[in-house]
Amino acid sequence: MRRRHVPHVMASEWKKTRKTPVQLVMMLLVPLLSALFLVWAMSYVKDFTTSYQAAVLLETPAQCEETEELLSSVYPDFSFRTGTKEDVEKILYSGYTDCVIVVEEETIRIVYDSSVLSSSQALKDAADCAADLSVLLEGREMYEELQSFYPEKEVVDLSTDFEKLNTYLDQLSGVVGMIVFLMMASNAMTIAVRSITGEKERQTFDTLVLCPVPLRKILLGKSLVLLQEVFASGIVGIGAAIAGMAIWNRRDFTTVCRIAGRDIAWLPALLIIILTATCLITAIFIVIGSAFAEAKKASLFSSAGMVLVSVSAMLPTFIESDGVRYIPIANFTPTIKAICRNDVRFDTLLPALGAAVVVFGIAIILASRLWERNCE
Amino acid sequence: MIEIKNLKKTFRKNKVEAVRDVSLTINDGEIFALLGPNGAGKTTTMRMLSTLLSPTSGTICFDGRELDMEDVAVRRRIAFLTNEIRLDGQFTPDELAAYYGGLYEMTPEAIKENRDKLFDYFGITEFRGRRYDTFSTGMKQKTSLAICLLHDPDTIIFDEPTNGLDILTQHLIESYLLKLKEEGKCIILSTHILDLVSRMADRVGIIVDGRSVFCGTVPELPESQGVATVEEAFIKLYKENHEEKAILDKKERR
Numbered sequence: 001m002r003r004r005h006v007p008h009v010m011a012s013e014w015k016k017t018r019k020t021p022v023q024l025v026m027m028l029l030v031p032l033l034s035a036l037f038l039v040w041a042m043s044y045v046k047d048f049t050t051s052y053q054a055a056v057l058l059e060t061p062a063q064c065e066e067t068e069e070l071l072s073s074v075y076p077d078f079s080f081r082t083g084t085k086e087d088v089e090k091i092l093y094s095g096y097t098d099c100v101i102v103v104e105e106e107t108i109r110i111v112y113d114s115s116v117l118s119s120s121q122a123l124k125d126a127a128d129c130a131a132d133l134s135v136l137l138e139g140r141e142m143y144e145e146l147q148s149f150y151p152e153k154e155v156v157d158l159s160t161d162f163e164k165l166n167t168y169l170d171q172l173s174g175v176v177g178m179i180v181f182l183m184m185a186s187n188a189m190t191i192a193v194r195s196i197t198g199e200k201e202r203q204t205f206d207t208l209v210l211c212p213v214p215l216r217k218i219l220l221g222k223s224l225v226l227l228q229e230v231f232a233s234g235i236v237g238i239g240a241a242i243a244g245m246a247i248w249n250r251r252d253f254t255t256v257c258r259i260a261g262r263d264i265a266w267l268p269a270l271l272i273i274i275l276t277a278t279c280l281i282t283a284i285f286i287v288i289g290s291a292f293a294e295a296k297k298a299s300l301f302s303s304a305g306m307v308l309v310s311v312s313a314m315l316p317t318f319i320e321s322d323g324v325r326y327i328p329i330a331n332f333t334p335t336i337k338a339i340c341r342n343d344v345r346f347d348t349l350l351p352a353l354g355a356a357v358v359v360f361g362i363a364i365i366l367a368s369r370l371w372e373r374n375c376e
Numbered sequence: 377m378i379e380i381k382n383l384k385k386t387f388r389k390n391k392v393e394a395v396r397d398v399s400l401t402i403n404d405g406e407i408f409a410l411l412g413p414n415g416a417g418k419t420t421t422m423r424m425l426s427t428l429l430s431p432t433s434g435t436i437c438f439d440g441r442e443l444d445m446e447d448v449a450v451r452r453r454i455a456f457l458t459n460e461i462r463l464d465g466q467f468t469p470d471e472l473a474a475y476y477g478g479l480y481e482m483t484p485e486a487i488k489e490n491r492d493k494l495f496d497y498f499g500i501t502e503f504r505g506r507r508y509d510t511f512s513t514g515m516k517q518k519t520s521l522a523i524c525l526l527h528d529p530d531t532i533i534f535d536e537p538t539n540g541l542d543i544l545t546q547h548l549i550e551s552y553l554l555k556l557k558e559e560g561k562c563i564i565l566s567t568h569i570l571d572l573v574s575r576m577a578d579r580v581g582i583i584v585d586g587r588s589v590f591c592g593t594v595p596e597l598p599e600s601q602g603v604a605t606v607e608e609a610f611i612k613l614y615k616e617n618h619e620e621k622a623i624l625d626k627k628e629r630r
Binding site: 206 | 427428452455456461465520
């Protein structure tokens, strides 16, 4: 009779890792609280952004000069540039301009693109700007009259839903990256220690190694089951991040809900991609860390490894522009966008997935070799 | 038959020469006792025999086939039990049998048959639903023994199997080892209880300071040393070889 060893080890490991309700709550509390805290902190960080750029498009160069001088003195946080009416989009997208205030005959139109808007405050200030602009153009004494003359201020968002999602993911990827890697750093340590090194210390591992099963299969089976905790923590962390957004960042949450309501498929895709990446990285550290003979060394190795990965993931990739803008390396936006647009190219995804599996395999083999060296 | 030739084991980390030169022959259907004082290298030799450690040099042959650490075919034929080996405390004896039986690729029917037989013999049946970590030392040892023997191995390697057990449990285990011998199994015991050797062993190997200094039948041991008892022979061999080593070490240091 030929049995599959890996599922057999997994089934046993599953039983071993059974948790009491209290242990389960404690395990999930860390990602839950860290995610909520980070989203809460991020909501403040967003409002601390106070440097905006706006373009004001007027009829004549004379108006431009006068307007620029006045607006700069009233709104020091704004970096204004003025010009005559041209193509709105061209101006909006050059140098990450937050918004363009177009003064027309009967309307002051504030044009912006939420996917490139640096802050929600920028839009509010732009609206105030538009009001002040009216005063400038028609004279302070005509202010009330002008207000009634221009009753409507149209606000036009040029970004598409996918671009909104893109912006949201850009912001979220940093937060989620931090949450996920923080959880991994704490979890990987416990998991690596308990999975195999702990067994060695409890003197239960020898019985397992004596079985006619290659060591790499034992390591693989154990690692796969222990990753359930990382997976559960990841789901709780991301869930908490979304809940936190609903509480502290209603605007982004509404956007996400609108997009999700139309095509909910991206949400599980996001979870799967982030969690798969997380699990693979954790697994690599678990299996290599487990080769150490002492729990203390194993946990030190895993923690150091996880911290290095976290730091590298948070390193910025700079996007060239007039202003400096960056996204974290661990940014899943391009992949998520491709999935949302039904534009997934497996020829580009498969090599990445294949590479991850190969690295995991190498880690398993390396761990078994290290374990054997420990016996020498 | 197991043939051990010029076995040597040096631990890299602390550069300790645990086994310097051990050569032994162990036949099928016999109880072979490995004797030696504490720190002589018995346990290291046993661990190499059971594939848990790889030798630095020398060979171990099972029926003419050289052993290597990844040799799953050999692992299927051996059982190794020591006081230091524990089973997972969260499992019951039934669960342990199912788990280890599965890893040894046994059919559910074979697991059930062997498990019931062993559990009955060692008096585990009424505790089969209780967690292993709730057992007494004796019951743990009996359960470990039953699980080790579940796959019906040809070669059983026991490192001080009755150490710390009460007389009743010792008697039970000794009786079972004799039963296994009658079934033609090869049993290797590591011990420093000379009485156990005299009562049970067919042949004996003595290791002093990592070197095998005697290998023969139990009656041959006192005869070869010109003394009356196994104990006297052991002490004489130890003194001669330990003193010889001390002189050699002294010369080396000079």
